Amino acid sequence: xxxxxxxxxxxxxxxxxxxxxxxxxxxxxxxxxxxxxxxxxxxxxxxxxxxxxxxxxxxxxxxxxxxxxxxxxxxxxxxxxxxxxxxxxxxxxxxxxxxxxxxxxxxxxxxxxxxxxxxxxxxxxxxxxxxxxxxxxxxxxxxxxxxxxxxxxxxxxxxxxxxxxxxxxxxxxxxxxxxxxxxxxxxxxxxxxxxxxxxxxxxxxxxxxxxxxxxxxxxxxxxxxxxxxxxxxxxxxxxxxxxxxxxxxxxxxxxxxxxxxxxxxxxxxxxxxxxxxxxxxxxxxxxxxxxxxxxxxxxxxxxxxxxxxxxxxxxxxxxxxxxxxxxxxxxxxxxxxxxxxxxxxxxxxxxxxxxxxxxxxxxxxxxxxxxxxxxxxxxxxxxxxxxxxxxxxxxxxxxxxxxxxxxxxxxxxxxxxxxxxxxxxxxxxxxxxxxxxxxxxxxxxxxxxxxxxxxxxxxxxxxxxxxxxxxxxxxxxxxxxxxxxxxxxxxxxxxxxxxxxxxxxxxxxxxxxxxxxxxxxxxxxxxxxxxxxxxxxxxxxxxxxxxxxxxxxxxxxxxxxxxxxxxxxxxxxxxxxxxxxxxxxxxxxxxxxxxxxxxxxxxxxxxxxxxxxxxxxxxxxxxxxxxxxxxxxxxxxxxxxxxxxxxxxxxxxxxxxxxxxxxxxxxxxxxxxxx
Numbered sequence: 298x299x300x301x302x303x304x305x306x307x308x309x310x311x312x313x314x315x316x317x318x319x320x321x322x323x324x325x326x327x328x329x330x331x332x333x334x335x336x337x338x339x340x341x342x343x344x345x346x347x348x349x350x351x352x353x354x355x356x357x358x359x360x361x362x363x364x365x366x367x368x369x370x371x372x373x374x375x376x377x378x379x380x381x382x383x384x385x386x387x388x389x390x391x392x393x394x395x396x397x398x399x400x401x402x403x404x405x406x407x408x409x410x411x412x413x414x415x416x417x418x419x420x421x422x423x424x425x426x427x428x429x430x431x432x433x434x435x436x437x438x439x440x441x442x443x444x445x446x447x448x449x450x451x452x453x454x455x456x457x458x459x460x461x462x463x464x465x466x467x468x469x470x471x472x473x474x475x476x477x478x479x480x481x482x483x484x485x486x487x488x489x490x491x492x493x494x495x496x497x498x499x500x501x502x503x504x505x506x507x508x509x510x511x512x513x514x515x516x517x518x519x520x521x522x523x524x525x526x527x528x529x530x531x532x533x534x535x536x537x538x539x540x541x542x543x544x545x546x547x548x549x550x551x552x553x554x555x556x557x558x559x560x561x562x563x564x565x566x567x568x569x570x571x572x573x574x575x576x577x578x579x580x581x582x583x584x585x586x587x588x589x590x591x592x593x594x595x596x597x598x599x600x601x602x603x604x605x606x607x608x609x610x611x612x613x614x615x616x617x618x619x620x621x622x623x624x625x626x627x628x629x630x631x632x633x634x635x636x637x638x639x640x641x642x643x644x645x646x647x648x649x650x651x652x653x654x655x656x657x658x659x660x661x662x663x664x665x666x667x668x669x670x671x672x673x674x675x676x677x678x679x680x681x682x683x684x685x686x687x688x689x690x691x692x693x694x695x696x697x698x699x700x701x702x703x704x705x706x707x708x709x710x711x712x713x714x715x716x717x718x719x720x721x722x723x724x725x726x727x728x729x730x731x732x733x734x735x736x737x738x739x740x741x742x743x744x745x746x747x748x749x750x751x752x753x754x755x756x757x758x759x760x761x762x763x764x765x766x767x768x769x770x771x772x773x774x775x776x777x778x779x780x781x782x783x784x785x786x787x788x789x790x791x792x793x794x795x796x797x798x799x800x801x802x803x804x805x806x807x808x809x810x811x812x813x814x815x816x817x818x819x820x821x822x823x824x825x826x827x828x829x830x831x832x833x834x835x836x837x838x839x840x841x842x843x844x845x846x847x848x849x850x851x852x853x854x855x856x857x858x859x860x861x862x863x864x865x866x867x868x869x870x871x872x873x874x875x876x877x878x879x880x881x882x883x884x885x886x887x888x889x890x891x892x893x894x895x896x897x898x899x900x901x902x903x904x905x906x907x908x909x910x911x912x913x914x915x916x917x918x919x920x921x922x923x924x925x926x927x928x929x930x931x932x933x934x935x936x937x938x939x940x941x942x943x944x945x946x947x948x949x950x951x952x953x954x955x956x957x958x959x960x961x962x963x964x965x966x967x968x969x970x971x972x
Contacts, residue, residue: 502713503547504752506813508928511806511845513854514799520807521796521822523815523829524594524838525550526784527758528777529743529751529767531557534925535957536746536769538964544925548751551922552811552840558918558954560837560911564595571790572596572832574894576877578901579908581843582942583920583934586851590807590842590896591912592797592877596789598835604787606703607643608660611673612691614711616651619678623769624745628710629673631742631774635708636670638779639663646694647672650687651679660698688728688739695737702885704786706763707739713750725753729761730828738762740785742777744769755814762791762831776952784833790881792829792889795840796822797878802871805852806845808930810919822880825889832881839915843930844874873897913946914955921962936966 512520530553537544565573574594581587611632619625636645640663647658647669658672691707699705729739739761741754749767758765764785766777777785794817799807821827832838845851870876879892902908905916920939923931940962947955 501545501548501746501749502752503545504755504814505547508926509809509811509813511808511853513801513806514804515801515857518801519796519798519819520809520842521794521817521819522809522812522840523817524793524795524832524840525552525812525815525830526556526832526836526838527553527755527765528557529754529765530554532767532769532773533743533749533751535961536767538961538968541968543965543968546926549922549925550811550814551919551926552815554922555811555839555841555915555918556837558914558958560593560595560839560915562593562595562837562839562911564835565597568597568599568789570597570892571881571883572836572879574877574879574892576894576896576900577908577912578844578874578896579912579916580905582905582916582938583931584843584851586849587843587845588901589916590797590844590875591908591915592795592840592842593912593915594832594836594838594879596784596832596834596836596838599783599787599789604640604783604834606700607639607786608695608698608700608703608705609639609644609786610646610648610691610695610707612648612650612687612707612709613657613676614651614687614709615649615676615678617679618712618747619745621745624712625676625678627768627771627774628742628744629676630771631768631778632673632708632710633670634771634775635778635782636663636666636673638782644698644700645669646691646698648687648691648694649676650690656690656694660694688725692732692737696735699736704788705737706786707737707761708742709739709757710742710744711754712745712747713743713754726756726760729757733760733762733828738788741765743767759830760828762788762828764833776954780952784836787834788831788884789834789836790832790883792825792827793832793838793879793881794822794827794829795877795879797842798876799844800871800873800875801847803847803874804844805847805849806854808843810841810843810923812840822878825882825887841916841919870895874900910946910948913942914948917943917946918958921958921965925965936962936969 527550530548530550533548534544534554537548563573563575565571572594574592577591577593579589579591581589613625613628613632615625619628639645643663644660645658645663646656646660649655649657657676658669661668663669688707688709691709695705695707732739739757740763741758741761743749743751743754743766754765757763766773766785768774768777796819815830817827817829845853874896877894877896879894880889881892882889905913908916917939920931920934920942921936924934924936924939940959943955943959943962947959950956
């Protein structure tokens with residue numbers, strides 16, 4: 298830097314500040330005021346009101362005017378019509394404000410995205426689908442639950458369009474000078490379509506269990522299990538498939554699917570022997586190297602004149618979880634059907650539980666049917682569930698009106714949500730066992746989805762000498778409570794156990810299809826203190842074994858090195874396949890009786906086609922249940938083959954159950970890839 302520059306800086310540093318000058322200050326203030334007066338716009342209206350009211354004021358006034366008008370259309374129609382109209386008007390408001398905001402220069406404009414078009418649902422084009430929808434609507438109308446449908450409020454706008462936000466930026470000015478001329482607002486989609494439906498949390502519980510393994514007839518020649526007449530598993534699987542997904546594998550109990558259908562097995566000639574067993578050996582459709590041993594049991598059908606008097610207690614869950622149309626409304630209509638089926642001298646009581654148990658109807662003769670139906674009609678859902686308190690109250694009423702030699706039964710109807718009070722399965726099991734010994738039995742009817750506690754239902758039904766059924770439609774209610782009322786209510790044999798001993802000289806291996814949750818120890822068969830399932834009037838029960846003959850290439854377990862007995866040397870009755878024993882107790886008796894049936898070549902048929910229609914159809918259902926469970930034995934057996942067997946064995950099918958089964962097989966086939 299030059300020396301003269303340093304001198305100038307030094308001079309400036311040493312210079313003193315000039316003295317205040319009043320004339321100079323006056324000139325500066327005059328210049329500033331002149332500049333301010335030149336820039337001032339003096340708008341005629343307040344900030345933010347130039348082209349219209351503020352966004353907040355306009356939208357609030359719009360929704361206030363909309364909601365103040367009474368809607369006279371049906372709730373469903375209002376939801377369909379008002380929502381698109383409201384969306385369009387709201388968009389017009391936003392568009393007007395956006396156009397207004399674009400006047401002027403120097404602003405970053407963010408264009409609002411194009412509105413998404415919401416298409417109305419298309420009517421089903423398939424004739425069968427349309428018919429199904431019509432049937433469903435007819436069922437809802439028949440149940441009288443249309444008044445339970447409630448409209449959803451129209452969704453409010455969650456955010457303003459970007460153009461409106463840009464207008465707000467424009468208004469943030471002082472004296473014509475923008476605070477920020479480059480505040481870009483990110484794009485946001487217009488809120489027009491309704492919010493998506495959020496699926497409720499699925500809290501259903503099923504008992505986990507493994508599939509029965511293949512067993513060696515030489516090492517484990519005896520198979521023992523309790524009979525099972527429940528049908529809940531089939532109804533639950535049906536609902537799952539119709540809703541578009543495969544059922545939980547633990548919800549599939551193959552024996553319940555087989556026993557869901559009525560079969561015309563040969564029954565006993567008189568009530569002296571309460572049931573008859575028919576055993577048939579056939580080729581296996583899914584394995585040419587094995588055989589099926591089919592055990593069919595038919596109970597004695599009690600005539601109407603012989604039916605004992607009934608003392609029934611309806612124990613009804615009215616907790617808040619029962620509000621949906623497929624729960625309490627369906628439940629009430631289901632019990633109406635049962636009341637119409639009962640005789641005039643039968644007795645009905647009603648107990649509800651929600652928060653605390655309460656008696657809705659004291660024991661009342663069915664001759665006063667109007668009083669019973671009126672009590673059902675008054676039921677409403679609300680509160681939490683106190684299951685144990687309700688069960689105790691129900692037992693009190695059942696014991697109060699106990700009928701010697703009659704039917705004393707509690708019908709527990711619930712979605713299975715035992716979440717308040719005593720919820721321990723073992724405690725409830727002990728209570729039900731104790732009351733069962735006094736002659737009061739308990740059955741469970743499950744309704745709806747989301748809270749279904751299948752494990753609890755199975756536990757208390759099995760220990761209450763009752764059945765567990767799942768009711769998802771009024772048609773299913775009619776099947777369970779009307780068509781099968783006799784078999785569900787009137788017990789002809791209790792503690793029914795089956796034990797099969799296989800002859801290792803002819804059978805190398807065996808596998809019981811289903812009944813995993815009903816297995817008993819070998820010694821339990823002769824122990825009359827061990828509880829087992831009951832058979833009702835006219836009930837049919839089916840059990841199927843897949844057996845591997847000695848020498849078959851399908852044998853999976855190697856022979857023992859020292860297993861000479863497997864060659865049949867010194868074995869008695871070496872020509873028999875197996876020996877079937879059935880133990881049961883007559884009603885009111887403590888000592889069991891025994892039925893024995895040898896299985897020989899006389900029980901065998903040469904080809905599967907020679908077997909009866911009922912047998913072939915039951916085998917098709919067994920294959921289907923195993924497919925749903927993912928059983929290895931049928932992994933390579935297609936749904937199309939199952940349909941072929943079922944279609945050929947459909948028979949008369951007066952109630953359409955078998956036709957419905959065919960549709961479920963088709964649905965499962967289509968959904969298999971989504972597992």
